[in-house]
Amino acid sequence: xxxxxxxxxxxxxxxxxxxxxxxxxxxxxxxxxxxxxxxxxxxxxxxxxxxxxxxxxxxxxxxxxxxxxxxxxxxxxxxxxxxxxxxxxxxxxxxxxxxxxxxxxxxxxxxxxxxxxxxxxxxxxxxxxxxxxxxxxxxxxxxxxxxxxxxxxxxxxxxxxxxxxxxxxxxxxxxxxxxxxxxxxxxxxxxxxxxxxxxxxxxxxxxxxxxxxxxxxxxxxxxxxxxxxxxxxxxxxxxxxxxxxxxxxxxxxxxxxx
Amino acid sequence: xxxxxxxxxxxxxxxxxxxxxxxxxxxxxxxxxxxxxxxxxxxxxxxxxxxxxxxxxxxxxxxxxxxxxxxxxxxxxxxxxxxxxxxxxxxxxxxxxxxxxxxxxxxxxxxxxxxxxxxxxxxxxxxxxxxxxxxxxxxxxxxxxxxxxxxxxxxxxxxxxxxxxxxxxxxxxxxxxxxxxxxxxxxxxxxxxxxxxxxxxxxxxxxxxxxxxxxxxxxxxxxxxxxxxxxxxxxxxxxxxxxxxxxxxxxxxxxxxxxxxxxxxx
Numbered sequence: 001x002x003x004x005x006x007x008x009x010x011x012x013x014x015x016x017x018x019x020x021x022x023x024x025x026x027x028x029x030x031x032x033x034x035x036x037x038x039x040x041x042x043x044x045x046x047x048x049x050x051x052x053x054x055x056x057x058x059x060x061x062x063x064x065x066x067x068x069x070x071x072x073x074x075x076x077x078x079x080x081x082x083x084x085x086x087x088x089x090x091x092x093x094x095x096x097x098x099x100x101x102x103x104x105x106x107x108x109x110x111x112x113x114x115x116x117x118x119x120x121x122x123x124x125x126x127x128x129x130x131x132x133x134x135x136x137x138x139x140x141x142x143x144x145x146x147x148x149x150x151x152x153x154x155x156x157x158x159x160x161x162x163x164x165x166x167x168x169x170x171x172x173x174x175x176x177x178x179x180x181x182x183x184x185x186x187x188x189x190x191x192x193x194x195x196x197x198x199x200x201x202x203x204x205x206x207x208x209x210x211x212x213x214x215x216x217x218x219x220x221x222x223x224x225x226x227x228x229x230x231x232x233x234x235x236x237x238x239x240x241x242x243x244x245x246x247x248x249x250x251x252x253x254x255x256x257x258x
Numbered sequence: 259x260x261x262x263x264x265x266x267x268x269x270x271x272x273x274x275x276x277x278x279x280x281x282x283x284x285x286x287x288x289x290x291x292x293x294x295x296x297x298x299x300x301x302x303x304x305x306x307x308x309x310x311x312x313x314x315x316x317x318x319x320x321x322x323x324x325x326x327x328x329x330x331x332x333x334x335x336x337x338x339x340x341x342x343x344x345x346x347x348x349x350x351x352x353x354x355x356x357x358x359x360x361x362x363x364x365x366x367x368x369x370x371x372x373x374x375x376x377x378x379x380x381x382x383x384x385x386x387x388x389x390x391x392x393x394x395x396x397x398x399x400x401x402x403x404x405x406x407x408x409x410x411x412x413x414x415x416x417x418x419x420x421x422x423x424x425x426x427x428x429x430x431x432x433x434x435x436x437x438x439x440x441x442x443x444x445x446x447x448x449x450x451x452x453x454x455x456x457x458x459x460x461x462x463x464x465x466x467x468x469x470x471x472x473x474x475x476x477x478x479x480x481x482x483x484x485x486x487x488x489x490x491x492x493x494x495x496x497x498x499x500x501x502x503x504x505x506x507x508x509x510x511x512x513x514x515x516x517x518x519x520x521x522x523x524x
Binding site for chain 1: 426428429431432433434435436437438439441442445446447450451454
């Protein structure tokens with residue numbers, strides 16, 4: 001369970017990233033955060049694994065306040081909280097297997113990982129993760145030989161190999177085309193359901209949020225302006241969140257393909 | 259031709275023009291001054307050059323094949339000096355480059371210190387270093403190896419640190435975000451990004467060091483340079499021709515090979 005209690009964050013340059021956030025995310029939920037760019041979606045998500053540090057309030061992950069965490073505790077937290085990025089963040093010159101097994105680093109001792117002495121079950125787990133996103137035939141290819149959608153699937157496999165309790169995805173489909181975007185979201189949703197991993201995704205496409213989310217949190221100017229199940233959301237809700245009428249480029253489209 | 263309007267003249271063009279003329283005049287004056295003040299007897303110099311050319315050049319082109327064995331041994335030593343020296347440099351340069359790279363040790367003081375040490379090392383030409391090491395360890399190949407090693411560390415360290423600074427730090431942060439510790443990040447995110455370029459530069463430096471080490475013998479630091487200075491003192495131009503031929507062949511072969519290897523690596 002993740003609990004934001006009066007969380008605020010002011011960046012060193014004075015920008016207010018988060019204002020007075022009170023949100024509870026229950027285990028197993030698939031939450032989509034929507035909002036315009038600069039609304040604080042990234043800051044919200046990155047607070048949870050402490051890539052950024054809130055300046056006020058308390059942020060609890062599994063009943064422990066993580067705001068004061070330092071190196072050792074922070075690594076433990078991040079082992080439990082996997083993350084997927086907009087630009088995949090694969091090591092381009094390493095092969096797919098090495099990229100995926102990097103998901104085990106938090107669980108593996110320094111000595112073992114430096115000498116590449118992975119346990120058999122870890123290598124097996126990595127390969128199994130690749131199978132789950134249907135990209136196992138690329139296991140020995142270099143990451144830079146893959147297309148954007150394939151790279152994002154590899155990064156999902158990496159996060160699966162990490163066996164996290166939570167997955168954070170920061171704009172995972174912003175660099176992909178519509179069919180590939182749907183494919184990636186479908187995998188995220190499937191993993192959420194099958195492994196019961198709490199998943200929090202930042203999106204700015206309204207139709208995708210509606211299609212995949214269980215619950216939508218709308219943000220504007222660092223504040224939560226909407227929080228509710230997807231059944232309560234209508235186009236009007238989005239207009240309130242965005243503070244303007246909905247335009248064509250707020251939609252990703254291409255939902256029938258996958 | 260249509261009636262196109264010409265672009266307006268840049269502002270202050272008169273001032274700029276004047277500036278350029280002043281600079282041109284100054285440069286010409288500098289040349290006149292230098293040539294006037296170095297006291298050359300042109301007639302004698304030209305006569306001597308013509309005379310020597312007729313004698314020396316043909317001899318250079320008929321190399322003394324009987325010296326081939328001795329020359330190739332000395333050339334081999336030269337290659338060994340370059341190899342040992344650049345290998346030592348490639349190893350020494352790694353810690354120096356991590357110190358100097360601004361995105362690794364965290365802290366401007368480390369980075370500035372590292373960069374300062376590297377440029378101080380780079381300030382010495384190999385020949386000066388060779389003279390120092392001949393004094394320190396005696397006139398042998400080891401002095402040459404040390405001179406090459408220290409000289410190359412400066413350049414490789416700077417190159418390596420620039421490579422480190424150019425890596426994708428997002429990948430590093432991403433890996434930290436997934437629970438990897440500093441050493442794991444070094445091995446999984448940093449090293450795969452830097453190693454191909456490190457190797458490429460180390461090989462390139464070996465190429466440069468072959469040329470550098472062929473001259474070190476002149477100050478007694480081993481290699482083919484010793485033979486060059488003897489041949490020239492004895493006016494043995496046939497042997498000199500053999501030496502030059504050996505250098506040309508070895509340098510060409512190594513340049514070619516290293517270019518091929520480097521293309522494969524990156």
